[in-house]
Amino acid sequence: MAKMVVQKEKIEKKEQKNKTEKKDNPMRKISIEKVTLNIGAGEAGPKLEKAQKLLEKITGKKIVITKTHKRNTFGGAKNKPIGVKITLRDKEKIEFLKKLLASKENKIKKTCFDNQGNFSFGIAEYINIPGIRYDPEIGIIGFDVCVTLERPGFRVKRRKMKNKIGKKHMILKEDAMKFAKDELGIKIVEREEE
DSSP states (O other): OOHHHHHHHHHHHHHHHHHHHHHHHHOOEEEEEEEEEEESSSSSSHHHHHHHHHHHHHOOOOEEEEEEEOTTSSSSSTOOEEEEEEOOOOOHHHHHHHHHHHHHTEEEGGGBBBBOOEEEEEEEEEEGGOOOOOOHHHHHHHEEEEEEOTTGGGGGGGGGOOOOGGGGGGOOHHHHHHHHHHHHOOOOESOOOO
């Protein structure tokens, strides 16, 4: 009986030690890898050109045109331009993300977080972003914002020889939500308030 009590105490001490190590471990620190802005126009033409102008105006960076990968049953040809996107990295990503979050009043739905620790939200109208004025040439267009999070050591997934990230090192939904609350000051709500 006394041995079992001693063993339980040892196990509890070990668990507490592991919890404190997880908090202090620099390899567990979460950071933002990139912020991607995307507008799906659906087809080439004036809508795609307006989307291209909008992203270039907002970010001041060169955009990438997204194309279809294969022919679909609805008559869409391969390599047909259907949208535009831009990826922000380095210091500009955090400043720009804070602007975008301000347009959403720093509120994001709980369902916007995925199981890999990333989160996405939509901007209904670009004029909601602070400092951006309405352009009559562009009209009213919205776009999607995807924020990709990472931990130190995540570069193994970008190697030519594909390696996987261990289960314990993955970013969970709860970890991403905690990071968003603490670092970015986001308020997570159950559903969007009107």
